Structures are given as C-alpha cells and as structure tokens.
Amino acid sequence: MSPRPEADDGYGAPYSALAQVYDRWMAADRVPYDQWLSFAKRRFAESGLEVRSVLDVCCGTGMTIKALQDHGYEVTGVDASAPMLDIARTRTAPGTELLCLAVPDERLAELGPFDAALVCFDGVNYLTGGDALTATLHQLARALRPGGVLVFDLSTRRAFEEIAALGEFGEDFGDFAYIWKTRHKPDTPAYEYLVSLFVPEGELFRRSVEQHAQRHFTRDEVGNALRATGFTDIAVSDDYTEREATDTTRRETWSARRTIGSTPR
Structure with a gap:
C-alpha cells in the first residue's frame, strides 16, 4: 500500500497517479483481502482480548477497512497518499477516521489505544530508512493497548x-x-x-x-525489532496461512502482542 509521499528526480509521489487504477489492478491480480481478514481474526481470537478497535496502517483505498467494518470492527485508517485516502472515503462507513500520515510519525503513537493494528500488503517493506522499522514498531506499540495484537506482512528477499x-x-x-x-x-x-x-x-x-x-528484511532483523519495541508472542508464517515460513516463502506474515507491562518510551 502507500509509503512516504516523496518524489525524486522529477518522478511522481508513490500512488499519486496509481490511486485512480489501484482497485482495478488489485482485482485483476485477485488480491485475497478475505484471506487476510480471516487470518487477522484468528490472531485476534487467539489473543484472548475482545478486539473491537483496529488501526489499519497503509490502508490504501480502504479495502481492508471496509472488510473489517463489515465484520463489526471500529477502524481508523492511516496512509501517506491523499489520493488513496480520497477513494477510501467513498468506500468506508460515514465518519470513518482517515489520517494522512507517512510512517514513522510520532503522531501514530498518539492515536488509540487500539485493540489491534494491521499493516497489510507490503506496507512495512517501504520502511527503507536505517531505523524506520524500529521507529514504526515503537509507535505502533504505544498506539496499542496492553496485550494488543499486531499483524503485518513482508515481501521476502526471494x-x-x-x-x-x-x-x-x-x-x-x-x-x-x-x-x-x-x-x-x-x-x-x-x-x-x-x-x-x-x-x-x-x-x-x-x-x-x-x-x-x-527493501527486504531478515527474520532476525524483524524479530529483534519487535522484541526491542515491546512485543511478545512473536510468530511468522507463510502468506496469511498457518504454514511455517521457509526459504521459499515469498510473503511472510508476522503477528505479535504488545507486552502487558510498560512499553519502551
């Protein structure tokens, strides 16, 4: 979904033009939004929390927000692309809070607290700065309630x-x-x-x-960053399934919970 909205060498900002065709492109590629939602709901249930409020980071045109709302969740969306959010507003429930933020951003930590957070479809791969992954996870931990659930995916080196x-x-x-x-x-x-x-x-x-x-990340990089920013019960699987992630995995799905105690500041 949508990263920091920067242009370079005269190129347009990511998703500035693609927003107008994004849903058509994703439909043609048969992006499995239902599978993502089913996986997230399983992780919510396993947490033992009553998950009602969800933060959707890199929410794009709001497809995951709508799916969550259709299942009764209260959702706040964050994305760096104003054109993508304009489309999300036409799809999501009236009054849905949609914020234009490019993560990492300290304002992310001030939202919530939420019961769960999602970052779907390669959003984390856009965190290319040296400390961007750790900074974003730290902000997400602060946006979650104690025990809150985090689910995100990553395209792998393969x-x-x-x-x-x-x-x-x-x-x-x-x-x-x-x-x-x-x-x-x-x-x-x-x-x-x-x-x-x-x-x-x-x-x-x-x-x-x-x-x-x-960019891609090693599993050690991701696991260490999660532990350093106050997450526990860390698990990784193959592409929104219960299969173990292996060297042939093209998309890893990570889940974790914010520690019950204090979160690193």
Whole structure:
C-alpha cells in the first residue's frame, strides 16, 4: 500500500497517479483481502482480548477497512497518499477516521489505544530508512493497548529477487496500461521500482511515472525489532496461512502482542 509521499528526480509521489487504477489492478491480480481478514481474526481470537478497535496502517483505498467494518470492527485508517485516502472515503462507513500520515510519525503513537493494528500488503517493506522499522514498531506499540495484537506482512528477499529477474515488464488492461522497471542497489536489501502508468485522456494516453522504494528484511532483523519495541508472542508464517515460513516463502506474515507491562518510551 502507500509509503512516504516523496518524489525524486522529477518522478511522481508513490500512488499519486496509481490511486485512480489501484482497485482495478488489485482485482485483476485477485488480491485475497478475505484471506487476510480471516487470518487477522484468528490472531485476534487467539489473543484472548475482545478486539473491537483496529488501526489499519497503509490502508490504501480502504479495502481492508471496509472488510473489517463489515465484520463489526471500529477502524481508523492511516496512509501517506491523499489520493488513496480520497477513494477510501467513498468506500468506508460515514465518519470513518482517515489520517494522512507517512510512517514513522510520532503522531501514530498518539492515536488509540487500539485493540489491534494491521499493516497489510507490503506496507512495512517501504520502511527503507536505517531505523524506520524500529521507529514504526515503537509507535505502533504505544498506539496499542496492553496485550494488543499486531499483524503485518513482508515481501521476502526471494520475492524481490524474482521481480528483479523479470527486468522490465508491463501489462495492458484496456482501460489503462503500465510498464514496471526494477532497479536494485548491489549488495543491499534496497530496491527501486519505476512504474509508468498510461491512462486514457481523450484520444490519447497520459503517461505518469512514479518511483517506489522498498527493501527486504531478515527474520532476525524483524524479530529483534519487535522484541526491542515491546512485543511478545512473536510468530511468522507463510502468506496469511498457518504454514511455517521457509526459504521459499515469498510473503511472510508476522503477528505479535504488545507486552502487558510498560512499553519502551
């Protein structure tokens, strides 16, 4: 979903243009929102808490918010992209709190307290700064009530390498088209994606180019960051299932709980 809204070298901010076609693209890719919700609900039930309030970070166009609301949860959404949030407002329940924040942001810690928090669909992979992961987890811990549940996913090194191996690729959906180009910084976990989007404008197509920066993390990096920021009951599985994450896993799903005692300040 949506990262820090920065443009570089004249490129558009992430999801500034993609917002208008994002749902169409995700529908074509059959993104399994229902599977994500079912997994999160299992983790909520296992916690023993009565989970009612949920913070959805990197909420994008509000698909996960709507799914949660349809199941009776009270949801607050956070995203860095104002265009994505504009679409979320048309989908979510009237009065839903939707905040334009680019994590990490200290204002995140001031929200709540929530019973649970979600960061779905590679949102954490956009935390490319040296301490961005730890800072964001620390803020999420402070936004959760004691014992509160955190669920998030991460694309793995294997997934990044598979995408990079494709080089430049694209697809024509009829009502829009895109070209995707991957750039990898050698000997680092950092990747950049240049996404050229073509949408109809009269008899022609308008081209917009966005630059997206992501990175992968080792399991040790993630586990250590969770423990350092006040989380316990840490678990990782394969792509929103109960299967063990392995070296072939392309998306890891992490869950943890905020410690009952004090949270590191």
